[in-house]
Amino acid sequence: MPEFSVRFLPEGKQVMAAEGESLFRAAARAGVLIDGSCGGQGACSRCKVIIKEGKVRLAASGNLKDDEKRRGYVLACRSFPESDLVVEVPVTGLPAGLRTVLEGGGDVCGGGQGGLGSLSPLYRKVFLSLKEPAPGDGEDDLARLSRAIRKEAGVGELRPGLDVLRGLPKTLRDAGWKVTVSLAEGIGCGCAEIAEIEPGRVGRKYFGLAVDIGTTTVVAHLVDLESGRTESMKGAYNRQSVYGEDVISRIIYAGEHKDGLEGLQKAVLDTVNGLIREMTEELNIKRVDIKAAVCAGNTAMTHLFLGIDPTYIRLEPYTPAANKIPAVRAGSIGLDIHPQAWVNCVPGVAGFVGGDIVAGVLASEMAFSEKMTLFIDVGTNGEMVLGGGEWLVACACSAGPAFEGGGIRHGLRAVSGAIEHVEVAPGSLAVKYSTVDGVPPLGICGSGLIEVVAQLYKAGVIDRGGNFVFPGRTPRIRDAGEGREFVLVWPEEPALPGGIAVSEAEIKNLLRSKAAVYAGIRSMLKKVGLPAGAIERVIIAGGFGGYINIREAVNIGLLPDIPLDRYTYIGNASVKGAAMALLSRQARQALEEIAGRVTYLDLSADNTFMDEFVAALFIPHTDLSLFPTVT
C-alpha cells in the first residue's frame, strides 16, 4: 500500500500515512490533536480540517454545511490520502485557552496548599551531620544514617535501595559524615525509601508533579517540593480523545482493538509528557529533577494511565481492577520524569468515583468539616459527594457531554470565543451575550447553554419540558431541518457562515443532563434522609464550574434551590488535592482515609434515581415545592 507524507498546520508536525489510514488517525499518531467527540466515526462532524495541498479520497460526506465544503473543509476521519498532503487543523480545534481547566480561581483551598500540617513532601532532601562511629558504639552505617533520618525527618520504616547501600560507607566517610539524603515516600505506605545519598549540603532544587488526568483535559502542576510553591501549571486536551470522547467509548476501544490499551496508555502519557516538557522548558529545569508524581484521575483514566485492563468498569457490576494501586516507578510506565521516581495514583472509591474526586474532596476540606457539604464535579460525568467529618456518600451520573460543549452542533469547550453569558429580552427576544476572552463568538460552552435555556424559559420561548412554544413569529426561531432552533448569533456576524443556534433537541438534551445531576443529588439526600436545605455548603469543582451562573443553574433545576451564598467555586480541585499530597504526609493519609470512608451509592442499582430523573426533566422540576425561589 502506498504511503504519503502528511504535514499538519499550524504545528508543522509530519507523519507518513498509508492510503487506507484516515487523516484523523494519522494526526493522532503524529501527536496532533483534532477535535472529535465520536472518536472518528463520522458522526460528530467536529474533526473538520482543510486540505491545503494534495488530494484525498472522501469516504462519505459527513455532516458538513455547503459553505464549509466550499471553503475546503473535510472531515479528517472520512479523508484518506491519495498524495502527499498539507492539512490545516482549524484553530478552534486546538487548545487555544484552557483557563477553566487550569487553576482558574476558586477560593476554598487558597494559599500554600499547606492547610494540612507542615511540609512533609513525598520526596525531599534532608541534610544530616552524623556522628562518626566510635569503638564500642556498634552501629552499622545504615543504622546510624537511619537513626539520624528518623530524628530529622520523622519518618517510619526506612528502605535503602541496593544502589545506595553499595556506596554508602565510602560516601559517608568521603563526605566527613555530612550528607544529604533523598527520601521518597508514598501514598498508602508508612515507609520511606532512601533514594539517594550525596556528599555535603545539596542546594539543587527538586520538584514534584501533580496531575489531574481528566477524560477531556489533563492539567499538571509543577511544585517546588522544598518551598511548596507551584512554579508552573499547564493544561492540554487528553490525546486519548481521538479514541472516543467519553470514558465508555475508550474502555471499549481498549478492549476491542489489538494494542488498544497500549495506544490509550501512550496517548495519555504523551499528553502528560507534553505538559512536563512545556513546564520544564518554561522553568529551565531538567526533567530528572522531578522526583515524585501524584496523579488524580477517574478510575478508568487511572487504569489506562497505568496500562491496567479497564474492561469491567463499564460492565455490570462495574468492577475496577483496583481502586487503590501501589505506587510504580516512573520509568516502568514511561512517564518522563526521573525514572526511579515513584508515581502515586490517588486511591478511588469505585468504578465511577475515582481518585480525582477523592483528591477534590481533600482539597475542599469537606471531609474534616462540621458543615454538611455537597461537592459537585461535573464534566462528561457528574460526580457528587455529600457529607462532612462523620460520613461521606458519593454517586456518579452520566451527565452527557452537553456541559462541556459536546454533543451540540455549535457546542464548544470553555475556550476563547465560547459564549459563556447570555441574556434574552422577553418580548423582543433580543440577545446579549459575552464570550470567553471577549473575542468574536465561535460557539457556546456548557455554562452558556445553561443560561440560554434559563433565558428562553423566562422569555416564554420554551415551556417547562423544553418545547418551543413562542406564540409570535420571529426570525430568531427558525426551522433547522429536524425541528426548530433559536438563533443566538446571526449568520451575518463575522466568521460564522451559519450563525450560532440552539435547537429544541439540544435543549432537551441539556434537560436530560441537568436532570441526571439533580436526580443524583436528590438520591443521595434521600439515602441519608436529609432535605436539600440541610446542605450548608456547595462546592463546585472542575471544568464547567468556573463560569457557571449559579442563579440560572438553580432556575433550570440543575442545582438545588438553597441560598446562593452557600455556593463556592473551587476550580480544579483534583489537581489541588494531588499537589497537597505531594507536599503533606497528613494529606496523603487523608486521601486514604477519605477513599476508605466514602460510601458509594450505585445509582444504576437504585430505583429512586430513575424516578428522580424523570421528575427532574422539567424546568425547574415536576415538584415546584423543591424550588421555592424559582418563579
Added chain:
Amino acid sequence: MPEFSVRFLPEGKQVMAAEGESLFRAAARAGVLIDGSCGGQGACSRCKVIIKEGKVRLAASGNLKDDEKRRGYVLACRSFPESDLVVEVPVTGLPAGLRTVLEGGGDVCGGGQGGLGSLSPLYRKVFLSLKEPAPGDGEDDLARLSRAIRKEAGVGELRPGLDVLRGLPKTLRDAGWKVTVSLAEGIGCGCAEIAEIEPGRVGRKYFGLAVDIGTTTVVAHLVDLESGRTESMKGAYNRQSVYGEDVISRIIYAGEHKDGLEGLQKAVLDTVNGLIREMTEELNIKRVDIKAAVCAGNTAMTHLFLGIDPTYIRLEPYTPAANKIPAVRAGSIGLDIHPQAWVNCVPGVAGFVGGDIVAGVLASEMAFSEKMTLFIDVGTNGEMVLGGGEWLVACACSAGPAFEGGGIRHGLRAVSGAIEHVEVAPGSLAVKYSTVDGVPPLGICGSGLIEVVAQLYKAGVIDRGGNFVFPGRTPRIRDAGEGREFVLVWPEEPALPGGIAVSEAEIKNLLRSKAAVYAGIRSMLKKVGLPAGAIERVIIAGGFGGYINIREAVNIGLLPDIPLDRYTYIGNASVKGAAMALLSRQARQALEEIAGRVTYLDLSADNTFMDEFVAALFIPHTDLSLFPTVT
C-alpha cells in the same frame, strides 16, 4: 601484549591470557579453582600446577621441593604464559569431597526443619476459589483477591506487582474466578507481594534456595517449598579464594583493585550459580522454578555477595555498611534463579558476627531454650554465642586458618585423603592415623591437627608451650630447616615425596588458634559472670566440627572442660537456619529477633581477652584448675 590460549585439565576449560597475567588469575577468570591461601602472593606454595604443553616464564622460585620441580610442578601465581598452554591442576586442589561442609550429620535440629511452626514458605502458591462480584458488593478485583488471600494464607499487607494488576481482571474472569496466586514474602517485612496469578489450580513444583556463603566453602540446599523437603544439597569452595584465603585479604583486595569488588562479587555468584546448575540438573528442574532464596553469610561475605563496599568492616571500629539488608531481586545481582525472586540475606549482628551465625543460632534452637548454651562455629574465624531464651552474647576471634588445614605446609581441608584421626604411641612414637574416605593420606586437616598436638603432648614429644622436648633420638623427629618437625607419614608411603610432617612452628600456630577460641569463650563467661560449668550445652557447628575429637580438643584446652555429654554437633547450622527461613514465617521473625537481641562483645576493645589469650597459650591452660579432668 601478546595473548595465549590456556587450557586447564582435567576440566578442559579454556581462556585467553595476556603475557603479563599469571596462570593463577587466568584460572580464576576461567572459573577453574586453584587452591591458594595467600591469594596469589607466592607465599603459601599451594597453587601447584603442571605445565603439560607450552612454555611459561617463572617469576620467582616459590617454595617448591626439588622433586616437585622435577615432576614439572610450578606455582600458578608465579607462572606467566609465553606460548599457548595446557595446564594440569592436581586433583588435590579440587573440591574432591565436601562431606563436612555439607549436611554431614548433626542431631540438634533433625527432621523436617519445621520445628518452628507450620509451613509458611517465603514463596508459595495458593489456590483460591473466589466469589464472583455481584451488583452492590462494591469490591474491586484486587480487594476481592486480597481478602481471599488473607483468609487462606494469613498474610498481612499485600502488594501486587503492576504486571499482575494489568491482566488481573481478565485472568480472574477467564479462569472462572478459580486461580492460583503466588505470594512472595521477605525477611523483615510483614507484607507479601502478589508475584503471579495463574488460572485454575497449578500443580507445578516450586523451590527455594538456602545458601551458606562461607569464606572457604559455599553450601546450598534446594528445598521443595510445598513439601518442605530438601531435595538436593551441594557444596563447593568459594571461588573468591583466588583473591585471598581469608575475609580480611578479600576486603583489602576489593578496596585496592579497580573492579575488585565486582570481581569478588562475581566469584561468589559464580560459585553459587554453579551449585544451582548442579542441583537443577540433578533434579531436572528449571532454574526459574526457584522462586526465593535465603543466604546466610558472614558480614563481609554478605557485603561482597551484594556488591556492597566492605572496606570498613576491617578498620576500627569495624563498621559494616549494614547488618540488616533489605531483600533484592535475584536479577539485580545476577543470581541465576527466577529473576524476580527475592533474595533475602539473614541479618547479622556486627562486622564479625554475621547472618551465618544468626542462622546457626536459629537452627540450634538455643535462642528459645532455657538451657545455658554455648554455640561455636570455628572456621578461619571463630564465632561464639553464649546464652539462651533470655539473653545472648556473641564474640568473634581470628582463629587463623589452622583449623581448616590452612597456613600449614601439609594442611588440607577435610577432603578425601585428609588425616582426621591420629594416635601416637608413647615411647615408640609409632603413629596410627585414618583419613577422610579411607584413601591414602594427602595431608592433615584441622581436627587431625588437634589430635596430633594432644597426642604429642601426651607422648612427651612437646611440652605445655608446644616446644619439642623429647629426650630420646628418633627418626620421627627431624630437622626441617627452620626448626624441628614430627613425621606423621614417611616419605616412603605412596605418592608423597616428602611425607607428611608437623613442625614446631605449626604446633605453636595451632596453640595460638586454640588460645584465641578459648579466650573468647572465657571473655564471654566473664562478661556475664558465669563459670564454664554453668554451660549446660555446647553446640558445635561448621566445617571443622564434624570430625573433631571433643576429648582431645578439651585436652589441648581448645574447648572448656565440662562433661563431654554436653557437647553436640549440629553440622552446617547456617544453611539449616537459612532453609528454615525459607519455610517458616516464625523462623524469619526469629532471625530478626535473634539479630536484634544478641549483644556483641568486641574482643579487640577488651583487655580481658588479651589476658585470657596469653593465659591460654599453654596446654591445656596456664590455670590448670580450669581443666580438672585433664592430666
